[in-house]
Amino acid sequence: LSEKLQNVFKGLRSKGRLSEEDVKAALKEVKLALLEADVNFKVVKNFVKTVQEQAVGSDVLNGLNPGQTVIKIVNDEMVRLMGSETTEIALRPGSETTVIMMTGLQGAGKTTTTAKLAGKFKQKGKKPLLVACDVYRPAAIEQLKINGEKQGVEVFAMGDKNSPVDIAKAAIEHAAKNGNTVVILDTAGRLHVDEDMMQELAAIKENVDVAQTILVVDAMTGQDAVNVAGTFDEKIGIDGVILTKLDGDTRGGAALSIRAVTGKPILYAGMGEKLSDLEQFHPDRMASRILGMGDVLTLIEKAQEEIDEDKAREMEKKLKKAEFGFDDYLESMNQMKKMGGLSSILSMMPGIGGSQIAEIENAMDEKKMARIEGIIYSMTPQERANPSILNPSRKRRVANGAGVDISEVNRLVKQFEQSRKLMKQMPGMMGAKGGKRGRF
Ligand code: GDP
Numbered sequence: 118l119s120e121k122l123q124n125v126f127k128g129l130r131s132k133g134r135l136s137e138e139d140v141k142a143a144l145k146e147v148k149l150a151l152l153e154a155d156v157n158f159k160v161v162k163n164f165v166k167t168v169q170e171q172a173v174g175s176d177v178l179n180g181l182n183p184g185q186t187v188i189k190i191v192n193d194e195m196v197r198l199m200g201s202e203t204t205e206i207a208l209r210p211g212s213e214t215t216v217i218m219m220t221g222l223q224g225a226g227k228t229t230t231t232a233k234l235a236g237k238f239k240q241k242g243k244k245p246l247l248v249a250c251d252v253y254r255p256a257a258i259e260q261l262k263i264n265g266e267k268q269g270v271e272v273f274a275m276g277d278k279n280s281p282v283d284i285a286k287a288a289i290e291h292a293a294k295n296g297n298t299v300v301i302l303d304t305a306g307r308l309h310v311d312e313d314m315m316q317e318l319a320a321i322k323e324n325v326d327v328a329q330t331i332l333v334v335d336a337m338t339g340q341d342a343v344n345v346a347g348t349f350d351e352k353i354g355i356d357g358v359i360l361t362k363l364d365g366d367t368r369g370g371a372a373l374s375i376r377a378v379t380g381k382p383i384l385y386a387g388m389g390e391k392l393s394d395l396e397q398f399h400p401d402r403m404a405s406r407i408l409g410m411g412d413v414l415t416l417i418e419k420a421q422e423e424i425d426e427d428k429a430r431e432m433e434k435k436l437k438k439a440e441f442g443f444d445d446y447l448e449s450m451n452q453m454k455k456m457g458g459l460s461s462i463l464s465m466m467p468g469i470g471g472s473q474i475a476e477i478e479n480a481m482d483e484k485k486m487a488r489i490e491g492i493i494y495s496m497t498p499q500e501r502a503n504p505s506i507l508n509p510s511r512k513r514r515v516a517n518g519a520g521v522d523i524s525e526v527n528r529l530v531k532q533f534e535q536s537r538k539l540m541k542q543m544p545g546m547m548g549a550k551g552g553k554r555g556r557f
């Protein structure tokens with residue numbers, strides 16, 4: 118999805134002015150991209166309609182060009198659709214016990230997420246009790262015990278001879294004696310939505326004072342996840358959703374649809390198998406991720422404030438003419454430093470991953486910067502201006518001059534090429550105000 122949308126917006130960027138037809142054409146592409154991302158058809162239809170109404174009818178926003186305005190509307194509407202802000206799991210006040218029931222299909226990630234949540238509550242100074250209500254698979258009880266131990270929280274289990282209702286009741290009694298104010302029930306899933314499971318969950322809800330029913334869904338199942346959420350909400354009533362395996366989901370379609378279909382907030386996002394891989398769900402970040410745009414607007418604002426505009430304009434010209442050399446590279450590294458932490462800027466860029474950020478951040482280290490400077494100053498002005506002439510024998514000479522290994526020179530040249538590519542991708546990053554508005 119991200120790639121697709123980036124292409125769409127690249128199209129908008131390069132046009133400068135945006136007509137009504139442009140809005141329609143862009144939204145047609147957005148629509149296709151969203152459908153491809155497995156977003157619920159009705160949600161897509163409404164989404165596109167809303168954005169179109171807003172985009173065509175409204176003025177171009179202050180300080181933005183038409184393309185940016187459409188992007189902003191698309192982004193805002195996505196955030197709105199996903200719930201606008203983060204939602205916490207509501208706990209009962211004081212010493213009252215909050216019983217949380219985890220529900221979902223088999224393999225969705227209930228047991229793992231139960232243990233992950235326990236860690237979060239523990240961090241907040243609570244004393245959670247995890248309860249093994251999955252009585253169909255002995256391995257499930259064992260799994261919860263192991264995970265509970267890893268988290269340093271108590272697990273309540275009674276084997277597989279009792280009903281989930283009885284186990285839950287006994288656990289709550291135990292919790293009252295033991296001072297556990299949060300009780301999390303890990304229930305049994307089924308491979309598909311079925312009557313047995315629903316009845317079992319309904320029975321727990323009827324006989325136990327469940328404060329929060331949380332549905333755990335696998336984001337990678339996309340459209341299915343949305344159907345599951347709809348059915349669970351209808352049959353047993355859910356208070357919130359946790360989306361797991363978002364680390365493996367490149368489409369993001371489920372996140373966009375679930376809130377719209379159920380009206381229930383997404384509380385957390387599972388980002389991996391480790392018990393620490395649970396993050397608060399941020400609709401704005403998710404929208405950025407789905408759009409694959411990063412916080413491009415914020416980035417432009419930042420760049421606008423800090424970059425020396427004349428220098429930037431000049432550098433951009435050079436970039437365009439591929440005259441961007443090592444002297445400029447040094448200059449641009451210093452400028453980026455001025456903009457406050459390279460990683461904060463890079464993380465806002467679309468299409469740049471953690472490992473790339475780490476690599477570049479690493480190169481920005483003060484000491485390494487000095488070495489880089491040393492290498493660059495050992496180059497002839499011609500080599501600095503035109504790095505492509507750096508053949509192996511020139512590189513060896515430079516390495517000797519700077520007193521470093523030739524591999525370090527090679528690394529720098531590679532990094533330089535990467536950075537040059539990166540800067541070309543950054544819309545408006547190196548440009549002056551006027552230029553930015555014109556192109557984005
Ligand atoms: P349950 O049947 O609903 O209890 O599901 P489990 O908790 O046993 O999880 C099923 C599988 O999904 C396990 O292998 C977990 O490690 C894995 N899993 C759970 N959550 C995540 C997540 O957020 N990301 C990834 N990559 N794997 C997850």
Ligand code: MG
Pocket residue numbers: 227228229251257303304
């Ligand atoms: Mg389980």
